[in-house]
Amino acid sequence: MVDAVPQQRVQSQLPNRIVDGILAIMKVLGIMLLFILVTALVITFFLYFVTLDNAWLLIPASFSFFGLMLLIVYFAKIPIGYNLRNLTVRYRTTLLTSVAFILVTGVLTGLMGFINGLKRLAQATGNPANVIVLSQGSTEEAVSNLAFESMGDIAQQEGVERRNDEPLCSRESYLVLSLPIAEPVPGSPTRRLLQVRGLFDPVASAQVHDFDLLPGGEWFSAAGVRPDADPNKPPLVEVVLGQGIARQLAGDRSAAARAQARNPEQLEVGDTIPLDTRELVVTGIMKTEGTTFDSEVWSKQSVIGPLLGKSNYTTLVLRATDAQQAQKLEDFFMGKDKDFKYEKTQVNAFTETNYYKSQSQTSVQLLIGTILVATVMGFGGVMGVMNTMFAAISQRVKDIGMLRLLGFSRWRILVSFLTESLLIALLGGLIGCVLGYMCNGLQATSIIGGGAGPGGKAVVFRVVVDWGVLGIGLTLSMLMGFVGGLIPALSAMRFKPLEALRG
Amino acid sequence: MKFMMLIFKNLRRNLVRSMLTSAGVMVLVFVITLIWSILGFLDMATSEKSANFKGIVTEKWSIPSQLPFSYANTLENGAAREESDVKPMDSMTWQFFIGSVDKTNIGFSTFIFAFCMEPKKLLTMMDELDSLQPGPKAELDKAIKAMEANRQGIIVGQKRLAAIEKKVGDRIKVFGINYRDLELECEIVGTFPPGRYDNNTCINRDYLNASLDAYKASKGKPHPLAEKTLNLVWVKVPTKDSFTKMSGQIDNSPMFAAPPVKIETASSGVSNFLAAYKDLLMILRYLLAPAIIITLTVVISNAISISVRERRKEMAVLKVIGFQPNQIIFLVLGEAILLGVVAGAISSIGTYYFVNRVIGGIPFQIAFFSSFPVLDGALWWGAAIGFITSFAGSILPALSTRSIKVVDVFSKVA
Structure with missing residues (x-):
């Protein structure tokens, strides 16, 4: 009879653990599904609308998007200083998360510069007459x-x-x-x-x-x-x-x-x-x-x-x-x-x-490989920022409760946390772009060919990291920040004020 | 055991974080497995063997090599003239036939790249086909026998067969691209086992040579390439010394004056051919793979740092109940390593079986390689990458637990 109580407790805890486990798995699967969906949308958008010639437009687009977020922050009277302070206080986490963004953006811009160089080479060769x-x-x-x-x-x-x-x-x-x-x-x-x-x-x-x-x-x-x-x-x-x-x-x-x-x-x-x-x-x-x-x-x-x-x-x-x-x-x-x-x-x-x-079929093959690598590395970056933001939110549950009690609506909480992750992404993306730009002008060798079977021409060319490539790199970084920050921000906005204050 | 249970429980406590980190590890290990498999395969193809040397004889200066077929017999014997000269253990000739099953629409869905050779050499001289398991070997042997019985019989790689929308038993007409005005009527008698030869085709060399004779008979003059049909001769010798001796025999032979020939080891030939891809391979080896590993380390480090910071009170309690600082360090390291090793192993082993068994190799065209298998090393790569990156990522956060002072933590609580 004495032993029956802990036994009952174990029995009652077991289904809860299973349910918790299933919920966690579903949450992660949901995140992955969202990532796949966003990736598919982004790739479709890029394939149909973005070329290396017009990709420079992504730079003003990225800054405009970030500017829009700042405007919303300003007019909604969201205390952005609070977010900035969080990033600086937890500077190690911020830096580690930024490193993931820097690497992903740097590698992507370098690779895209290689492909861009090959593409420019094929474009510059040949007279239309x-x-x-x-x-x-x-x-x-x-x-x-x-x-x-x-x-x-x-x-x-x-x-x-x-x-x-x-x-x-x-x-x-x-x-x-x-x-x-x-x-x-x-x-x-x-x-x-x-x-x-x-x-x-x-x-x-x-x-x-x-x-x-x-x-x-x-x-x-x-x-x-x-x-x-x-x-x-x-x-x-x-x-x-x-x-x-x-x-x-x-x-x-x-x-x-x-x-x-x-x-x-x-x-x-x-x-x-x-x-x-x-x-x-x-x-x-x-x-x-x-x-x-x-x-x-x-x-x-x-x-x-x-x-x-x-x-x-x-x-x-x-x-x-x-x-x-x-x-x-x-x-x-x-x-x-x-x-x-x-x-x-x-x-x-x-x-x-x-x-x-x-003859630029080789570039297409390399581009497909780069998209795969960028997607996978991007997923790693998203996981990093998501971990950071989930942790930031879990540590600031009471703060969120207080903000809600002070009258901040749910969407303001969402914008606040999303802006925080976008700030990390912008910082990492910009440094990554600078690193990628260092590859600009390097001499490289590769093959260009029609793609069907072996063959092709060995060519000497220069890596071209231009505004278009930088635009793609920066946009990828911002997208990673957006996707990685959105889900934690959504979970933050769902907190009920009193429950949050109780911790 | 209790320590292990504690590690498990800690990982389970924030399941979402553990799973997010595992998912990050898995996808990054997946890409590293693919990259290392491609690089490892190319390294193997370009590294010298200590025994059973394969040499390639080609035209000395020009690429593609185009030799007269009259060279074939002498080269297959290693240009041996004296009793004491080295003769190859085995040899084969390659004549390339590039064609299309559609005369007007030439593209991926109609393209044929064929080795014209003696069918029986497929099982003794072709890389990977010379070491097949009994099942696939019997299948291929059956197709080879059919090719020998019917010289118009051809073997087509499985992906190529799907691309041209044909099946075994169908008849096709292949219109020559390099052999202009030559049309080969072929019957598909079998396929290659999935993998390396998925996009290749094998034609009986006797049929190509007979077709060139028929061309001469019908047009009254030989085909423009009639004297340039032999592209490569492969010879197999037992040791490096015998290879060197045979090189001398071929170099000094008066038979090969116009055009002159050269012999090089297979690895050297492949390496020279891959020279144009040097920068791309360097990017894969020295930029992409390390960047992914660093990203992986950072993702793990980030997760573990957050976890340690969140559990300062708990670690103070552990210290109060008698845990030594080193034990807490091992606890944190254990969590990271368990997560990294398990996620890494699942990813690379999964990649090994999925890529090799389901999709039949990594589809990536580099020179004449169109598909790469995931190497056996992948079975342990994931666990090793997981171990190293999780250790590197968690060592600093783990060491930081030493600085947790019970008094400080509880004074804040109070």
């Missing part, structure tokens, strides 16, 4: 194989610009060269994949692609070779380089060669690149910064083709009279109009802008 012609079915130059005899007729079609009574076009052979690195770092690649473009006429190609050479350089000669100083050696193969690859190849030289070089940071006119028994000599550096051509080496096709075992042409680039005419040529070669189509041979043709747009 140019049309790229590849062999039938080919969407990438590396697998294209154009019949030489049909190229002349294709170039003679109406709509192609003419200079000196000749069609303005560039006959090209795109190939990738596997070049040994002089002194590879142990554990790192021993060869560099070098993109070489063999050209029929470099001056015509430069006109089609709108590239000039840096001062002091010249296009390779009609022969494409020049005699070596040592008459016993084979002639030097003349090449011009993009600026990016000129920097990278300079780094591939042996330490001794770098020490003796005129410019250890970049290959200069007159420098040579060994290629088995032959040597390539640099005759010029192209102004190609910010385009995919920045990673290319151009040479005479009749010299480099046989040397590397590729005698055929892969690409024909036509300069149309204008962008509208270029689109017409694309439609004509692709047979989009049944009554007006090219019938002599079947080819794939794209305006250059469309072609490079299709």
Whole structure:
């Protein structure tokens, strides 16, 4: 009988514990559901309305939203000093929560800067008045194989610009060269994949692609070779380089060669690149910064083709009279109009802008990966701020009761706590954006491609953390603060004054 | 045991906080598991093996490598000319056929990327397929036999099969992209086991070569790529020494002058190919993974700090009833570690089974890898990450409990 009382207590406590557990699980599941819902809405909004070009608008939008909250705080006479004091008194918790925001925002802006750099590269490459012609079915130059005899007729079609009574076009052979690195770092690649473009006429190609050479350089000669100083050696193969690859190849030289070089940071006119028994000599550096051509080496096709075992042409680039005419040529070669189509041979043709747009599929894949990472890291950040705000509220239950008794309505309590979490988010977001901005301008390498199967072009580019990227970072931070603060704030506003005062 | 019960009870006391923190740990460990699996897989692919070396023979300068098929026989023998020369334990040739099942609409849903090779080599030379479990091995063996009996038979990866909306037994026509004007009429005789080869296709090399002969017969001239059909030759040798010797045999052979060839270890070849992804992989390895781990530590640290601050009175009581400061430290550490280890383990083990068994790998295209398995290490990664981050996150809050003075706490209460 004596033991029966504790036994009954245990029995009566057990269902309560189970109920408490179930309620807690439901609460957390509810929070996760809300997070998933908000994430889905945010992703949908971003996919349909936000591009890297208009994302800068998110910065004024974020500040406007925060300003609106402050205005509400001001007109509702909510004691914001009370919230600020809470943040400063519990500065360690505030800082720890901010660190999560800083990291998430910093990493996101860095990654978005990488993707933005790739996207800008693809956008900046290509002239809307140019049309790229590849062999039938080919969407990438590396697998294209154009019949030489049909190229002349294709170039003679109406709509192609003419200079000196000749069609303005560039006959090209795109190939990738596997070049040994002089002194590879142990554990790192021993060869560099070098993109070489063999050209029929470099001056015509430069006109089609709108590239000039840096001062002091010249296009390779009609022969494409020049005699070596040592008459016993084979002639030097003349090449011009993009600026990016000129920097990278300079780094591939042996330490001794770098020490003796005129410019250890970049290959200069007159420098040579060994290629088995032959040597390539640099005759010029192209102004190609910010385009995919920045990673290319151009040479005479009749010299480099046989040397590397590729005698055929892969690409024909036509300069149309204008962008509208270029689109017409694309439609004509692709047979989009049944009554007006090219019938002599079947080819794939794209305006250059469309072609490079299709090459940004890699960016799309990276973007999807970044969204996943941002979502998951964002969830971590939300959990952090939610913990902080729940704890802040549980410690200030009596304060809330007092405020309610003083006449503060429920929504004012909600705004008060929401503003507190948004303040942490704004602080963390701004510092994160500053950290992310430090990546701006860094040189990086990656691949751009059409996405279907392996392949693509290795490109050198710069990370671009612009206002759009910063806008996305800041908005993510504010969203984390909003979602993480909303549920605790909702629970705070539901307190009944007298019960809260009793604690 | 009583100590453990106390830890459990403390965690249960604020269930919402414990669950929020666990949820944070789980999602962050999920991403780290994915990132480490991709990096670990690539590390394995680029690290040298101590035995059963695989070498790749390719064109010396150009990519894609395009060699005449007449090189195949000699290279499959490691260019051995003398009795004392090293011969490969096994070898295979690869000819790539890139095509589309729709001549006009070329895209993800019609694209075919095929290795044309000897079917029997699938089970002896292809990574992962050479170490299949008996069940999947028997299935693949059946498909291989069907390919050998019918040279138009092809094996298609499961995701590719779904993408082109075909099934085993269907016939398809593949229009060549790299082999212009070549059309292969194929019959799907089987699929690859789920995983690495989900998006690949295997065609019998005899059929491709016969089709090139037929092209020559019908057009009166060889196909433009007729002398460039051999893309890679794989050779397997027992040791590094035999690989080095075989490299010499191939380098010094007069057979391979135009175009010249090179041999490199498989790991070196893959590593060179991945060089363009160097920065992306560095971001994953040195920026993203550490940032996630720090975020995880911060989330745990935050939760534990709050918990300690809220329980100062309780800890003062514990001190009054005889608990030593170190015991209280262990209590706080125990709570954090239990939560971190359990949540981390559930997440990474769950990820392992979900990704490998349900979705068949992490779908992420890097070079020629289109899907990555979650590595076996994931079975312990979660618990380890949970342990380390929860320890790092809770050590300072735990140590701060030493400064709790009973007199101070109760003087405020009074």
